[in-house]
Amino acid sequence: MADPLISTAVVGHEFGPYDVTIPTERANAYAAAVGGDESPDYGDSLAPIMVVAAALTELIEDLGLFSGGLQTVHAGQEVSWARQVKIGEKVDAVGKLAANSVRRGNHFATVSVSYKDSTGEEIGTSSTTIIVSGEAS
Amino acid sequence: MTSKSVGDALAGFERQITQDRVDAYAEASGDHNPIHLDESYASTTQFGTRIAHGMLSLALVTEMLATNFPNTWHAGGKLKVRFSAPVFPGETVVTYGEVTAINESEDGLIATCTIGCKKPDGTDAVAGRATVPLE
Numbered sequence: 001m002a003d004p005l006i007s008t009a010v011v012g013h014e015f016g017p018y019d020v021t022i023p024t025e026r027a028n029a030y031a032a033a034v035g036g037d038e039s040p041d042y043g044d045s046l047a048p049i050m051v052v053a054a055a056l057t058e059l060i061e062d063l064g065l066f067s068g069g070l071q072t073v074h075a076g077q078e079v080s081w082a083r084q085v086k087i088g089e090k091v092d093a094v095g096k097l098a099a100n101s102v103r104r105g106n107h108f109a110t111v112s113v114s115y116k117d118s119t120g121e122e123i124g125t126s127s128t129t130i131i132v133s134g135e136a137s
Numbered sequence: 138m139t140s141k142s143v144g145d146a147l148a149g150f151e152r153q154i155t156q157d158r159v160d161a162y163a164e165a166s167g168d169h170n171p172i173h174l175d176e177s178y179a180s181t182t183q184f185g186t187r188i189a190h191g192m193l194s195l196a197l198v199t200e201m202l203a204t205n206f207p208n209t210w211h212a213g214g215k216l217k218v219r220f221s222a223p224v225f226p227g228e229t230v231v232t233y234g235e236v237t238a239i240n241e242s243e244d245g246l247i248a249t250c251t252i253g254c255k256k257p258d259g260t261d262a263v264a265g266r267a268t269v270p271l272e
Contacts (some may be wrong), residue, residue, distance in 0.1 A: 018270075026165050033162035034196045038150050048211060050201045053192045066170060069182055074191040074221070079213040094268040132244045 004064025006100070014115055015095035015111065018058040020051050027087045028110035048081040052126045055113050062108055063109070065132060075108075076129035083123055090118045098127065107132040141248050141271060145204045147234030152197055154189045156226040162193045188223040194254045194263045195220075196232060201232040202252065202267055209270045213244065218265030222256060230262060231255045239271065246271040 007011075022030075030050050031039075033102070065072045085091060099110040108131055115124040152158075163169050168190055171178035179187040195218060202210045224230055231254070238249040248271050253264035 019168055019250070026167075030165035030196075033165055033193060036150060036152055036200075038148075038204060039200055045211075047196065047203065049192070049196050050165060051243045053168070053190075053196070056192065057167040060170075072142045076194070076217070076219045077195060078215070078217045081211055083212065084211045091214060116150060 003071065006063045006109055009063070009097050009100060010042060011097050011100055011124045013097040015059055015062050015097075015113075016055075017092040017094045018055055019056040019090070020058070020115070021094045022046055022050055022054060022085075024087055024089060026050075026054075031035070036054070042084075045084040046085050046087055048085060048124055051085055051091055051093075051115060051124070052079055054076075055095070055115070055126070056128055059095050059111055059113070059128070060130075063111075063130075065130070071133045073131045073133075074128070075131050076127075077126070078117075078127040080126075081124040091093065092116050092125070099129075105133065112115065139237075140259075141205075141236050141239070143236055143239055145236045147201060147236070147250060147252070148151050149201055149232040149234065150197075150204075151229055151231050153229045154193065154224050154226055156187070159187070159189050159193065159226055162190050162196075166190065168192075184223055187226055189226060191220040191263070194224050195246060197230065197232050198234075198252050198263055201234060202250075202269065203235070206248075206269045206271075209222055213270040215269075216252065216265060216267040218263050219254070220263055221261045224254075224256060225263045228257055230257075234267070244270060265271060 095113045100113045110129045113126045234250045234252040
């Protein structure tokens, strides 16, 4: 099996762009997963963290972290958001490997992501830190 | 207008993280990693059973922020958290937060809050800090 990208990617490696447009059915699934009596009414808007989660799924796949044998821990997350996003609104996410080091056999990687709307304006950023063990080395 | 002062606790809530919620979150996020969905696979991992997505626990924390800061969290809010412990399906978690500082910036007043989500044994599943503009 080829090495997962996390084993070979260097800092600065870019990921995407990913289309992280969230359709109604996924917004409904999010409400079923997270919602409760006290949940705010988002109307036709989304919780931005859902857009971040959609991009993270794409990143994890590209990094090869769904490969058998790897144990991945989501260690940390940063998010900043400038405005609400509508259900079905086109959002593109571009990631960049900000750090990638190996300590005691574990990979520590941080990926920064920028989210832009259809006009190219940045509407949010995120940074995800993951720890991966179980790589053949 | 949302009035907050240093020392104010944020209104939190309890949520039982059922496997149905985890399954729904997999559909919402697209993250179908078997560690969240497949008990036979998950039993071979370091956790020994299925775990909820960490981002699901974080989503609950952001629900709390959206409830406490309904007009500003999604327009200028920031957070930084660590995932400290996994949440297992069936566990009930509690979100919490407290305003620890209010500072003036060029964009107005900004509240800094400790935030998190606790497991039934009192340990943090998620913990960190958020900054939110005040109205």
